[in-house]
Amino acid sequence: xxxxxxxxxxxxxxxxxxxxxxxxxxxxxxxxxxxxxxxxxxxxxxxxxxxxxxxxxxxxxxxxxxxxxxxxxxxxxxxxxxxxxxxxxxxxxxxxxxxxxxxxxxxxxxxxxxxxxxxxxxxxxxxxxxxxxxxxxxxxxxxxxxxxxxxxxxxxxxxxxxxxxxxxxxxxxxxxxxxxxxxxxxxxxxxxxxxxxxxxxxxxxxxxxxxxxxxxxxxxxxxxxxxxxxxxxxxxxxxxxxxxxxxxxxxxxxxxxxxxxxxxxxxxxxxxxxxxxxxxxxxxxxxxxxxxxxxxxxxxxxxxxxxxxxxxxxxxxxxxxxxxxxxx
Amino acid sequence: xxxxxxxxxxxxxxxxxxxxxxxxxxxxxxxxxxxxxxxxxxxxxxxxxxxxxxxxxxxxxxxxxxxxxxxxxxxxxxxxxxxxxxxxxxxxxxxxxxxxxxxxxxxxxxxxxxxxxxxxxxxxxxxxxxxxxxxxxxxxxxxxxxxxxxxxxxxxxxxxxxxxxxxxxxxxxxxxxxxxxxxxxxxxxxxxxxxxxxxxxxxxxxxxxxxxxxxxxxxxxxxxxxxxxxxxxxxxxxxxxxxxxxxxxxxxxxxxxxxxxxxxxxxxxxxxxxxxxxxxxxxxxxxxx
Numbered sequence: 001x002x003x004x005x006x007x008x009x010x011x012x013x014x015x016x017x018x019x020x021x022x023x024x025x026x027x028x029x030x031x032x033x034x035x036x037x038x039x040x041x042x043x044x045x046x047x048x049x050x051x052x053x054x055x056x057x058x059x060x061x062x063x064x065x066x067x068x069x070x071x072x073x074x075x076x077x078x079x080x081x082x083x084x085x086x087x088x089x090x091x092x093x094x095x096x097x098x099x100x101x102x103x104x105x106x107x108x109x110x111x112x113x114x115x116x117x118x119x120x121x122x123x124x125x126x127x128x129x130x131x132x133x134x135x136x137x138x139x140x141x142x143x144x145x146x147x148x149x150x151x152x153x154x155x156x157x158x159x160x161x162x163x164x165x166x167x168x169x170x171x172x173x174x175x176x177x178x179x180x181x182x183x184x185x186x187x188x189x190x191x192x193x194x195x196x197x198x199x200x201x202x203x204x205x206x207x208x209x210x211x212x213x214x215x216x217x218x219x220x221x222x223x224x225x226x227x228x229x230x231x232x233x234x235x236x237x238x239x240x241x242x243x244x245x246x247x248x249x250x251x252x253x254x255x256x257x258x259x260x261x262x263x264x265x266x267x268x269x270x271x272x273x274x275x276x277x278x279x280x281x282x283x284x285x286x287x288x289x290x291x292x293x294x295x296x297x298x299x300x301x302x303x304x305x306x307x308x309x310x311x312x313x314x315x316x317x318x319x320x321x322x323x324x325x326x327x328x
Numbered sequence: 329x330x331x332x333x334x335x336x337x338x339x340x341x342x343x344x345x346x347x348x349x350x351x352x353x354x355x356x357x358x359x360x361x362x363x364x365x366x367x368x369x370x371x372x373x374x375x376x377x378x379x380x381x382x383x384x385x386x387x388x389x390x391x392x393x394x395x396x397x398x399x400x401x402x403x404x405x406x407x408x409x410x411x412x413x414x415x416x417x418x419x420x421x422x423x424x425x426x427x428x429x430x431x432x433x434x435x436x437x438x439x440x441x442x443x444x445x446x447x448x449x450x451x452x453x454x455x456x457x458x459x460x461x462x463x464x465x466x467x468x469x470x471x472x473x474x475x476x477x478x479x480x481x482x483x484x485x486x487x488x489x490x491x492x493x494x495x496x497x498x499x500x501x502x503x504x505x506x507x508x509x510x511x512x513x514x515x516x517x518x519x520x521x522x523x524x525x526x527x528x529x530x531x532x533x534x535x536x537x538x539x540x541x542x543x544x545x546x547x548x549x550x551x552x553x554x555x556x557x558x559x560x561x562x563x564x565x566x567x568x569x570x571x572x573x574x575x576x577x578x579x580x581x582x583x584x585x586x587x588x589x590x591x592x593x594x595x596x597x598x599x600x601x602x603x604x605x606x607x608x609x610x611x612x613x614x615x616x617x
Binding site: 069116128131134261268310311 | 431432554
């Protein structure tokens with residue numbers, strides 16, 4: 001945490017290797033439907049990776065790039081899912097509207113909760129975020145008439161996209177829906193990249209590296225942390241709304257703090273100091289989870305073991321380890 | 329109506345007493361080691377299950393004494409083996425570590441004792457109600473509250489009058505100075521963690537007698553315990569005590585008028601406290617920020 005001396009020098013990859021990285025990542029993501037069946041995967045799994053990867057990358061704006069530890073991001077993810085589901089069920093049969101409503105619901109509530117949360121630091125920040133996160137869980141859990149309570153929100157499906165000149169049927173065609181997810185993912189991630197490279201994003205980095213020094217420079221710390229929290233919540237809620245479309249179902253467990261923990265472990269496992277780390281972590285975690293839960297009923301022990309092993313032996317994450325090798 | 333109110337107030341006090349035991353343990357660990365123990369509810373469940381195993385051999389009273397100590401020993405071992413290693417790292421690691429431990433411990437309980445609820449036998453005399461008009465208050469409930477009061481009093485006496493207790497309190501304020509004075513801080517933290525788990529184990533035995541055992545019995549208590557700490561004020565054990573009782577009774581009283589909101593009201597209390605008094609009811613200035 002207090003590594004003020006390593007600002008910007010943590011083996012930043014050169015321009016060339018960053019382009020290479022981008023090309024590899026997008027080549028892999030774009031060709032998923034071609035090779036996935038041969039390695040025993042299915043497209044819905046790839047969709048899960050994209051959605052949870054987006055959630056983890058959005059969360060990492062806060063953890064990796066502002067240095068603030070939220071442990072309640074499942075709430076905004078789940079609110080996005082419920083917002084999208086409710087919009088499809090009660091407002092209008094439109095996929096874009098569902099995404100907008102989900103993102104707004106999660107993001108706006110995140111902005112409000114953020115006002116109460118931002119003054120805390122360290123573990124206390126985490127504790128307050130986790131407690132606020134559970135508010136959404138209990139509301140969804142107890143408001144049976146609206147949300148379906150324990151059983152989750154059912155009775156909605158994603159709708160074909162009407163573009164004016166043509167319709168795209170993402171309801172049944174799994175591959176087409178994957179590319180739709182990838183399209184939204186690409187826009188969101190591009191925005192995140194631009195944001196983090198902007199003066200605003202650099203200010204967040206300054207806060208992460210040395211909050212006191214940033215304060216002395218006249219940076220309004222609380223306002224910046226609130227902004228990072230809010231923006232992170234909007235992106236997480238976007239991921240959540242995609243999750244509802246993916247499953248045609250919104251589940252109270254998508255709001256539960258155990259999902260918050262999973263988002264954090266994906267981020268740390270992939271490498272929280274790397275822009276693409278959380279996506280890699282999400283891919284590894286989702287695939288492992290899928291595999292383990294199909295193999296044994298005691299999957300919880302194995303998932304728990306992953307947490308423990310990552311913390312004790314791979315705290316820098318996969319990309320973090322690669323980078324250190326580069327630097328050495 | 330009076331009976332309904334009385335019924336819910338006693339319920340609230342008993343639930344609040346469980347919150348208090350959980351939250352005090354969490355608070356001890358949080359204050360000294362800066363770790364949020366997500367596995368605390370699972371230590372509670374383990375305490376209950378150990379009592380379940382021990383009861384046939386040494387009876388309920390023996391189990392009530394031995395199971396919490398066994399939980400504390402387990403906590404001590406876990407702290408020495410794992411949690412100790414992440415103290416000097418970013419707080420994200422201690423959170424993830426205890427989070428993973430919670431998964432493992434819950435699954436172990438489910439694997440060993442099965443997913444279904446199990447009863448913990450309490451002595452017959454205690455399951456009887458105290459009178460015909462107050463039929464809803466069994467002796468066991470009175471006993472529960474009494475044990476919690478004794479336990480809390482013992483904890484505060486321990487922190488105030490013993491050398492180790494004083495060191496723990498000093499360590500919460502300034503661990504570096506305590507270390508500089510020659511105290512083995514690493515051992516102090518392990519012992520403190522064990523004391524926290526002792527309280528969880530005690531709560532587990534008491535709760536098992538009241539509501540029975542299941543692998544995730546501690547989960548429902550974890551979040552209210554966090555809120556008890558936030559409401560009472562981080563850094564203040566007295567605050568945690570007040571916070572736990574307050575939210576317990578508030579939730580129970582809400583049940584009378586609007587049952588669905590009984591869980592929500594504790595979050596409302598937290599939000600109100602954070603707006604009006606960000607450091608919590610009895611928190612030290614500057615502890616939270």
